Amino acid sequence: MGSAGASRHGGPEPATTVDVQAEGARIGAAMGTVVVGKPDVVRLALVVLLAEGHLLIEDVPGVGKTTLAKAMARAIDSEVRRIQFTPDLLPSDITGVAVFDQESRTFEFRPGAVFANLVVADEINRASPKTQSALLECMEEHQVTVDGVTYELARPFMVLATQNPLEMEGTYPLPEAQRDRFTARVSMGYPDRDAELAMLDDRGTVDPLTRLQPVADAASVRAMVDAVTRVHVADPLRRYVVSLVEASRRSPDLRLGASPRAGLQLLRSARAAAALAGRDHVLPDDVQEMATPVLAHRLLLTPDAALARRTPERVVGDLLTAVPVPRRR
Amino acid sequence: MSGLRWGTSTAVAVAMLLGSLALTPVFLTSGWVVPVVLAVPAVTLSGALVRELDERWGRSSTVAAEVVAPVVQVLALLVVLTLVFAPGRALLGVLPTPSSVADLVGVLGSGFTEIREQATPAIPLDGLVALTTLLVGVLTLVVDLVAVGGRQPAAGGLALLVLCCVPVATTTGDVTLLVFLGPAAGLALLLWADQRLRLSGRQRSGPGAFAGTGVLPALRTGALAVLAGILLPVVVPTLAEGSFAAGLSTGSGSGPSSTGTSLDPQAALQGQLTQPDPIDLLRLETDVTDPSYLRAVALDQYSADGWGIGDLDATESTDTAGDLIPLADGVPSREVRARITAVEHDDRFLPLFSSVDQVTVEDADDGEWRVDPTSGTVFGRDGARTSGRTWDEVALEARPTVEQLAASPPLPGDDPVQQAFTALPELDPRVTSLVGQLTNAGQTPDQRVRAVFDFLTDRANGFVYSLSTAPGTTGDDLADFLELRRGYCEQYAGAMAVLVRAAGVPARVVLGYTPGQEQPDGSRLITSADAHAWVEVFYDGLGWVTFDPTPISATRAVDSPWAQRADAPTPEATAAPTAPTSAPAGPSAELDRDDAVVPLATPTADDGLPWGAVAAWGGGSLGVLALLAVPALARAAQRRRRLGTGAPGAVWDELLAVALDLGVPVRSTGTPRQLAADLVERVGPAAAPAVEALALALQGEVYAPPTAATGPTDLATPAGEVSRALRRGAPTRARVRARLLPPSTVADTRAWLGAHRPRRPHPA
Numbered sequence A: 001m002g003s004a005g006a007s008r009h010g011g012p013e014p015a016t017t018v019d020v021q022a023e024g025a026r027i028g029a030a031m032g033t034v035v036v037g038k039p040d041v042v043r044l045a046l047v048v049l050l051a052e053g054h055l056l057i058e059d060v061p062g063v064g065k066t067t068l069a070k071a072m073a074r075a076i077d078s079e080v081r082r083i084q085f086t087p088d089l090l091p092s093d094i095t096g097v098a099v100f101d102q103e104s105r106t107f108e109f110r111p112g113a114v115f116a117n118l119v120v121a122d123e124i125n126r127a128s129p130k131t132q133s134a135l136l137e138c139m140e141e142h143q144v145t146v147d148g149v150t151y152e153l154a155r156p157f158m159v160l161a162t163q164n165p166l167e168m169e170g171t172y173p174l175p176e177a178q179r180d181r182f183t184a185r186v187s188m189g190y191p192d193r194d195a196e197l198a199m200l201d202d203r204g205t206v207d208p209l210t211r212l213q214p215v216a217d218a219a220s221v222r223a224m225v226d227a228v229t230r231v232h233v234a235d236p237l238r239r240y241v242v243s244l245v246e247a248s249r250r251s252p253d254l255r256l257g258a259s260p261r262a263g264l265q266l267l268r269s270a271r272a273a274a275a276l277a278g279r280d281h282v283l284p285d286d287v288q289e290m291a292t293p294v295l296a297h298r299l300l301l302t303p304d305a306a307l308a309r310r311t312p313e314r315v316v317g318d319l320l321t322a323v324p325v326p327r328r329r
Numbered sequence B: 001m002s003g004l005r006w007g008t009s010t011a012v013a014v015a016m017l018l019g020s021l022a023l024t025p026v027f028l029t030s031g032w033v034v035p036v037v038l039a040v041p042a043v044t045l046s047g048a049l050v051r052e053l054d055e056r057w058g059r060s061s062t063v064a065a066e067v068v069a070p071v072v073q074v075l076a077l078l079v080v081l082t083l084v085f086a087p088g089r090a091l092l093g094v095l096p097t098p099s100s101v102a103d104l105v106g107v108l109g110s111g112f113t114e115i116r117e118q119a120t121p122a123i124p125l126d127g128l129v130a131l132t133t134l135l136v137g138v139l140t141l142v143v144d145l146v147a148v149g150g151r152q153p154a155a156g157g158l159a160l161l162v163l164c165c166v167p168v169a170t171t172t173g174d175v176t177l178l179v180f181l182g183p184a185a186g187l188a189l190l191l192w193a194d195q196r197l198r199l200s201g202r203q204r205s206g207p208g209a210f211a212g213t214g215v216l217p218a219l220r221t222g223a224l225a226v227l228a229g230i231l232l233p234v235v236v237p238t239l240a241e242g243s244f245a246a247g248l249s250t251g252s253g254s255g256p257s258s259t260g261t262s263l264d265p266q267a268a269l270q271g272q273l274t275q276p277d278p279i280d281l282l283r284l285e286t287d288v289t290d291p292s293y294l295r296a297v298a299l300d301q302y303s304a305d306g307w308g309i310g311d312l313d314a315t316e317s318t319d320t321a322g323d324l325i326p327l328a329d330g331v332p333s334r335e336v337r338a339r340i341t342a343v344e345h346d347d348r349f350l351p352l353f354s355s356v357d358q359v360t361v362e363d364a365d366d367g368e369w370r371v372d373p374t375s376g377t378v379f380g381r382d383g384a385r386t387s388g389r390t391w392d393e394v395a396l397e398a399r400p401t402v403e404q405l406a407a408s409p410p411l412p413g414d415d416p417v418q419q420a421f422t423a424l425p426e427l428d429p430r431v432t433s434l435v436g437q438l439t440n441a442g443q444t445p446d447q448r449v450r451a452v453f454d455f456l457t458d459r460a461n462g463f464v465y466s467l468s469t470a471p472g473t474t475g476d477d478l479a480d481f482l483e484l485r486r487g488y489c490e491q492y493a494g495a496m497a498v499l500v501r502a503a504g505v506p507a508r509v510v511l512g513y514t515p516g517q518e519q520p521d522g523s524r525l526i527t528s529a530d531a532h533a534w535v536e537v538f539y540d541g542l543g544w545v546t547f548d549p550t551p552i553s554a555t556r557a558v559d560s561p562w563a564q565r566a567d568a569p570t571p572e573a574t575a576a577p578t579a580p581t582s583a584p585a586g587p588s589a590e591l592d593r594d595d596a597v598v599p600l601a602t603p604t605a606d607d608g609l610p611w612g613a614v615a616a617w618g619g620g621s622l623g624v625l626a627l628l629a630v631p632a633l634a635r636a637a638q639r640r641r642r643l644g645t646g647a648p649g650a651v652w653d654e655l656l657a658v659a660l661d662l663g664v665p666v667r668s669t670g671t672p673r674q675l676a677a678d679l680v681e682r683v684g685p686a687a688a689p690a691v692e693a694l695a696l697a698l699q700g701e702v703y704a705p706p707t708a709a710t711g712p713t714d715l716a717t718p719a720g721e722v723s724r725a726l727r728r729g730a731p732t733r734a735r736v737r738a739r740l741l742p743p744s745t746v747a748d749t750r751a752w753l754g755a756h757r758p759r760r761p762h763p764a
Helices: A004-009 A020-032 A039-050 A065-075 A091-095 A129-141 A193-205 A218-229 A235-250 A260-276 A284-298 A303-307 A312-322 B002-026 B033-057 B063-085 B098-117 B126-149 B153-170 B178-202 B215-235 B243-247 B402-407 B416-420 B429-438 B445-457 B477-484 B489-502 B571-575 B586-591 B603-607 B611-645 B648-662 B672-683 B685-702 B716-729 B732-740 B743-756
Strands: A055-058 A080-084 A096-101 A106-111 A118-122 A143-146 A149-152 A158-163 A184-186 A254-256 B280-286 B294-299 B301-303 B306-308 B333-342 B356-361 B369-372 B377-380 B390-398 B507-513 B524-527 B531-539 B543-547
Touching (some): A020 A218, A039 A184, A039 A218, A091 A096, A129 A158, A235 A260, B002 B033, B002 B126, B126 B153, B126 B178, B153 B611, B390 B543, B445 B531, B611 B716, B648 B672, B648 B716, B648 B732, B648 B743
Parallel strands (some): A055 A158
Antiparallel strands (some): A143 A149, B294 B507, B333 B390, B507 B531
């Protein structure tokens, strides 16, 4: 979507010290050197970052899920943790644990993997549900409570979880309630032929990840996140978002529609998308752009719809065509 | 805006009332005024109310009001018509019920009959007034639709032209100034409303610019128009009045053209009767207040070619003193003295009251004027004519009683009168069989005469006055007339005389004049429009007795107590209460005598259609057209309103409606950018900047923070550009449909109806 029109009409820039569009473009470009040929995925990851959400990257192994997460972690000079989820991973490995210090004779808190700005949760569905839910609680509450003591997590805080498709072996599927915690789900997809060729060339010699220099830090990302919250959302668009989630609950194809949280996160993502496009206000196009990644993974098809080989993505697409965009204040 | 709309509504009502003034010359009295004055505000007021209600409580789709308003207006008109013309079986006398509607239809139907039978100025009978009210009401509806709904008051002025045309097309002779002044004033009012609407729409008129800008150009244009109107007819060759009719002639319009100053016994009277401008023929001064017909000449020979004049006996001069054409003994009579002056009359026959006792033509040579007692005709000898003459007459008019006529015995078969005045050629078998049905040999002559007379004058038999006589199929003029039952005085008189003769009673046709109109100075003026023909029947012992089978208007009728028409009112009829079930009855009953015809009809006479039918059908088709035009007009109004607001949302609604009308696929639920993309795909890159500008305006208006000042941008121009581009790209069929029955209007209406339909609560 071109933003030429918007900038002409955008009026004064929001009162912010950061140029979200420019910063975002820089980060995106940096990530793009590693995640070749996937600008959409990179952009979506950025949107989720700025919306203070979490990203679920789902695809078959080997298409660059972890690379994406790593690339973002690298591009932003901030604290990064990576957890490889395995069946024997314990919840305390994630949240941290209070250890008794023999010398001071007190319990000392050892922070877990979530105490970072970016947490890459690799193959989240390989861990036991108990461990999964430990992470998901952190994601939702932005804090960890161990032995009655609450520890705030860093800001920005974003979990990039990768997940193999459910039919793969040795996986524990994420329950709906937990999928709902992720702001968006993205599918990497195979790179196109040229990108794959280029990748083979590069990777033969040196890992591009190592050459990736940080282009932003936690403070600048915080500023960007703040700027995003100031993006204007006109009343008609709030109504539009509500209409969309309501329509999903009424859809005959769906067993489970979108939650109120889904609407909230859709609007936040749209804000971030608008800011990334350099606008101080959200357009319905932003909402529509974010609707599929934000809503699709939360929806449960009815058995009939599943039999008819409908996908949640298509259902969201139908909702977008059916629900009229408000064109009046 | 709503104040403006009420103003326009009021302007429409007043303009239509002013325009209705044009109908004044069509009617004899002002009985038509009240229903019209009721109907016009009823239509405008109901329309204004619907629009007002819709604006206050309606949904956003105001197009629906433009569709619903005409329906409500039609209902309001129906209520007024019911109230005035068919309250009998209506609910509370106002609300139409099926039976009251049936009554109303009956009244309107009788209106068509009245239109056919009456000529102008017509007597405002119920049916005729109902039709007039309907016409004016429908016209008001059309003007209201165009002016208020379509926001084009000036265009509504066209309907005033229709009102103007009614008297122009139906009255003969000069049209009074009122016919133009009324509609002209109405048009001026509509133009003013138009200007007011336009100026207020732009908000450019300064304070106090009541007349608005552009007064000078208006005056200039008006002056030019007047000048052109005066000069053009001088330069451009025009058609003489009636030329169209002559060109369209299907009937007997090919007769010799008559100058109208004399009665040509061989030619049809039609010439005189269709004179567009009646010629003043005679001035009559008499000592009676109810003069009878002036006879000119009797036609006593009937042949296959029709009635003709027999040989005149010129032995007797008018110089003989007294009893020129004697009256039989014992016949009641009255003495009539008259002085008659020829104005433009120029004929060899002297128009005189019947049974001339004495006649003195001033400055006449001895023996210049002769009397033929057999035919009762006075005529000039050796080329003497009436031109410029004045003559005095003393007549002893026969006034037989009905009883005397009834008692009159048949003449013996060898009586010369019986032989001469019952002579007939071989008649069409249908004529003889008709006579056989009407009469029988056992009846008295009077019974036979009256059977024929009643047959011709009873309205139930469907005889219609018309100056046009459609060509018959039988090849026999008389049989044609009796079959088609359509004709004027000569045919009525000729037919009656033949039928009476066939029934064995002596009869002849008389040509002459009805006694004309009384002038302010007490004299009477007889014009070419007063030319007439009637029948004289010979009664033994009583002489020639006048019968007039032609339906004739109240203003010309001469009362003949011995020859009451079958359609004359009976005392019972006048006394009968208004029965709501019999539609054509009611108040018109006592006027039945008058609703007959002035044989002075119409320029459209020769095209075979009576003016009334033309006007009524014209009005009817106009109404149908108006109803058909409702969707298009509503759509136009919607377009103007949307573009007029200049709001991006409204402008986009309009663009999408255009797309829908033209069948252009657009994701109507899409975002502005998607809409723009769809439109650009259709209109091509040329119009892309316009589409983009519109999309940006919409985004800025709806989604941007209110602080972001979006300057007033002109959206109408890019919108017009895009609409045109869309139209250019659409197939002709889609374009036509978009004009006539815009799918967007249909969809809007359906949506509106859906939203307003009372919902049945779901059973629990």
